Amino acid sequence: MYICRTINDIRQTVWSFRDAGETVGLVTTMGALHAGHMSLVAEAAGVHDRVVATIFVNPTQFGNPKDLETYPRTEADDLAKLEAAGVDAVFIPTVEEMYPDGDETIVETTRLANMLHGMVRPGHFRGVATVVTKLFNIVQADAAYFGEKDYQQLQVIRRMVRDLHLPIHIVGVATVREPDGLAMSSRNTRLTPEDRAAAVCLNHALTDAEAVAAGGGTVEDMAEAIRARINAEPRARLKAVDIAKALSLDPATGPLTGPVGIMISAEFGPEDNAVLLIDQREIAP
The missing domain is CATH 3.30.1300.10 (Pantoate-beta-alanine ligase, C-terminal domain)
Known part of the structure; x- marks a missing residue:
């Protein structure tokens, strides 16, 4: 499993897959992986020759600084799970790599991002749409897999891809739950x-x-x-x-x-x- 920490490294890795005529499925995560994430990996692996995962705790989608600070970070455990699941490459960038000095461009679905859960978490979906667009542009996969638990997020990403004519297919995957019914998170x-x-x-x-x-x-x-x-x-x-x-x-x-x-x-x-x-x-x- 390739571990890539720069945009250049992950692009070179994906290009090598492409040169071999292989298809690529993408699973974007913020780490602290659980069975829900692994179900996305399994769905991608069942369709594509190669699976790329990303681990990046995106600061722009957090409204509460303490929530960002306390978000679980378990990189070693995450990498072990991804490797065991057969993931081919993992992109783990720094904040500086994703948001270089002077970064000022945002992506926002102006209606979908500012209704429903977007009213409870102002700016959250803008942060999601911006970072996901960056990851799509960096990896350039054939398809990306997202959990249906984040229902509004899934619709935001689908609309963003449609409106910006991004050449990637979005696949929704059913929510994975604990034995007592709690959605995995x-x-x-x-x-x-x-x-x-x-x-x-x-x-x-x-x-x-x-x-x-x-x-x-x-x-x-x-x-x-x-x-x-x-x-x-x-x-x-x-x-x-x-x-x-x-x-x-x-x-x-x-x-x-x-x-x-x-x-x-x-x-x-x-x-x-x-x-x-x-x-x-x-x-x-």
Whole structure:
């Protein structure tokens, strides 16, 4: 497995794959890898001759400096997992490599980035779109694989690729969950045992909403069921409940007339060092 820390190194490595006529799948990560990330690697490996992964904790998508500071960094363990999974090359740049002195260009989906979860985390999706565009340009893979847990992020990236005519295919991969239903996330490692036990309320809330929909309830009924479940958990602080039309993320109201994406977020732990968790589910009538 090639370990590349500069843009030139990863480009030379990918060019060598291309010269051999091989296809390349890309998995972008911020490290602290878990089974959810590895499912993306497995999906890419099942389609492409070569798989490239990236590990980069992107500062521009963090609104809270403490969240950036405490984000888990486990490079040695991450590399061992990637090598065991058969990844061919890993790009691990520094902040200075990705954002050179004087860097001032941003990429933003002006509508999708500033609605729903984008209102809870101002600037977050701008940071995501900017760094992902950089990584796409650097690696130049055939396809990139993203988890469906970050539902709005996936739609932002798909729209960005479409609008900028980027020559890469975006593949969404189903959310991987712990045995008790909690969506896998690198942030889960920051939860205390008590908060970890409480965090399953997110998945339970989505199940409640799905039951409401199956019983003919409205979007408003679904949202109320989610609020009731999470507000009943004293260790959780509900941040947002968004139910939107799938793909477009336009507002959904009243009876379900088509697929909707449900996106919820909640904080756990002390307010000055909170852990923000998200979850999602797509439901069709």
